Amino acid sequence: MKQTYVSQLQDHVGQEVTVRGWLYNSRIKGKIVFLLVRDGTGTVQSVVSQGEVAPPTWEAANQATQESSLSVTGTVRADARAPGGHELSVKGIEVHQLVTGEYPITPKEHGVDFLMRHRHLWLRSKRQHAILRVRATIVRAIRDYFDGLGFLLVDAPIFTPAACEGTTTLFEVGYFDEKAYLTQSGQLYMEAAAMAHGKVYCFGPTFRAEKSKTRRHLTEFWMVEPEVAYAELDDVMELAQGLVCRIVGDVLARHREDLAVLERDPAPLSRVVPPFPRISYDEAVRLLAEKGHVVEPGNDFGAPDETAISEHFDRPVLVHRYPAQVKAFYMKPDPADPTKALCVDMIAPEGYGEIVGGGQRADSLLYLEQRIAEHRLPKEAFEWYLDLRKYGSVPHGGFGLGVERTVAWICGIEHVRETIPFPRMLYKIYP
């Protein structure tokens, strides 16, 4: 029996098809049963009339419970009033498995803990469905953008021998008789790859063992990290701006309905076009002072500061040249003011926080050796990285964009835990 997906029904009007899926909802109205059947590509109203079907089909229609699996055979009719624009006049029903007992997720309000423990079922709900569809488009947009610009995908390793930025937030793994750490960033590896391939990116899961329970933190999250040989800070900002415009553009082009399900106003997203404002850290500090936010000189911004900055602009803002002391050892100092780093953060609009961090990397061997010593990092673990400055060092830079925060911003959702299929948080790894 050939299967027709709900998303294909428009091509089968007047024909008899079989839709295979699950019962989302049903309504009995005298001698008619309306079955709302979902199959992953959409939902179709399937109309069962007692007078037009055999008694076992009528019985099946009446007994089917929420999330029971079933195949429904019937004729496709265009009907503007029906959800999705089509409905099925049912001839036959095959129930694969009848759900007995109550389906755990009912239309009533459930607590988040309950929903998270039932994430494997929660995925079936309309809202989660919409979020993961947008997420998949965002991932695709990222890959299309870099592949289209001639970047080479170079997968970074997950097991690493040492930390990029200290060991306090690293997950340690027993690696046979040794120890390994789960990667926090593929950047150092991408620097090596950029020296081989010019323009590269990695895109995979990264890990942070942070004991923080905030709405912006996951222990496992996906990050894309491009790295470009011969790129300087302005090139990095241009590249990041182009990426974010591509992502937002693709979502707006394909997911108006999903954004409506999420009650996400698309108007602020429509304003995400180049050029994004670019302000220095010092300018941002002055802006914050005007809004009554005091930033101690030389300190990084906190989440409330980022929110205040974002509220001042109608699109993402690029904040560059932070104090070198709050940034990682590999940042290149600004020749015009060596207390500042040639770095940039992109802060999303509407208070969604930092979604991009990057900059130009130090290309001097001597400077990097000094910084590694100052940060008390184990030099032997970085020998290979220093080789990149001994053998053909070039100006270069790149950034990382976090997928989950980007999804949260674009979908307009409060907490990143809904932006990834199976979120991992402090004390939370089931299912």
Add this chain to the structure above:
Amino acid sequence: MKQTYVSQLQDHVGQEVTVRGWLYNSRIKGKIVFLLVRDGTGTVQSVVSQGEVAPPTWEAANQATQESSLSVTGTVRADARAPGGHELSVKGIEVHQLVTGEYPITPKEHGVDFLMRHRHLWLRSKRQHAILRVRATIVRAIRDYFDGLGFLLVDAPIFTPAACEGTTTLFEVGYFDEKAYLTQSGQLYMEAAAMAHGKVYCFGPTFRAEKSKTRRHLTEFWMVEPEVAYAELDDVMELAQGLVCRIVGDVLARHREDLAVLERDPAPLSRVVPPFPRISYDEAVRLLAEKGHVVEPGNDFGAPDETAISEHFDRPVLVHRYPAQVKAFYMKPDPADPTKALCVDMIAPEGYGEIVGGGQRADSLLYLEQRIAEHRLPKEAFEWYLDLRKYGSVPHGGFGLGVERTVAWICGIEHVRETIPFPRMLYKIYP
């Protein structure tokens, strides 16, 4: 100073451009220096004539050492004899960093251990360059294939609370006050996602703590895992066949030159077209017996058996219905012979071993509960998985395709360690 990539030179014949890269090789011939400059997109011969450049440029050309970073400005000339079809008549050279001391990787033969310790530099060599380019196209082909068929990308988690197939080959991670394991497969999660979205796939790193040092094993490798609701074994075989044809087709269309660098004969790849032979395990056992390979009844095949099977066919072969006892607990038994599982392995040609494993999943709650008990797996860890059989269970199936073995086969290389940018093996996680 605008940068022109070597791959773009054809559009700039007769124009002055600046190529930024590294010195791959140089040759001095009296009053002419030939600099072979690579920039990641290609290599261009840059001709420096003493009579046509200022003395500092002439000096720079003579002093530049292997892998020194430099920008070369000159006029593009079409020259059929030049590698790549174009060369530069140089006017100026800017050396960014002069490599002093010998570059570690010289044209002489190095041992594999040495090369692996210098993987960050080894990536720059022609052969490694070609392999990673083919790998990127394979990854892209996989995503294009599934996205084109309407599959939704659903990222599986890396941290898992329990093992899919026992804990002996799992990496354990300290997860705050608990333990977690690194995923061996996203399949169980994809089964949950398929019940929500119909057709899904995950594509990410997976981990096996195997103490084996073979040419086919890595501790960290990438796997794509599609899962389809309402799919049966034949559908799974069809899907896997289509994927492998798409991958091989895309590589042949775009990488003839890279395959030539790898001395990979493309002829056997051209024969990878549908239909692939499909034989049962029992037929494979008989085939092996004819070739003098004795397989104990009910046992799995070893690598030499797979090689012998592959040599019998001119394209990948699908071997289905292995003994249930050698397969995982979630496999659906064949109704025609319950001692066999409705599973399939795809064995690559030319002795490259299994590249796909999959099949139809058990959809009966009772059967799965029995199998989990028989395998002495912790039932509480699988409660969520059993929920999928309580709430709308459907026939479904999928498979996993290992990226590194696929790259090894298509590139025709002996050992999987060269198929991933930064390979992780037993006692080997640096750089």
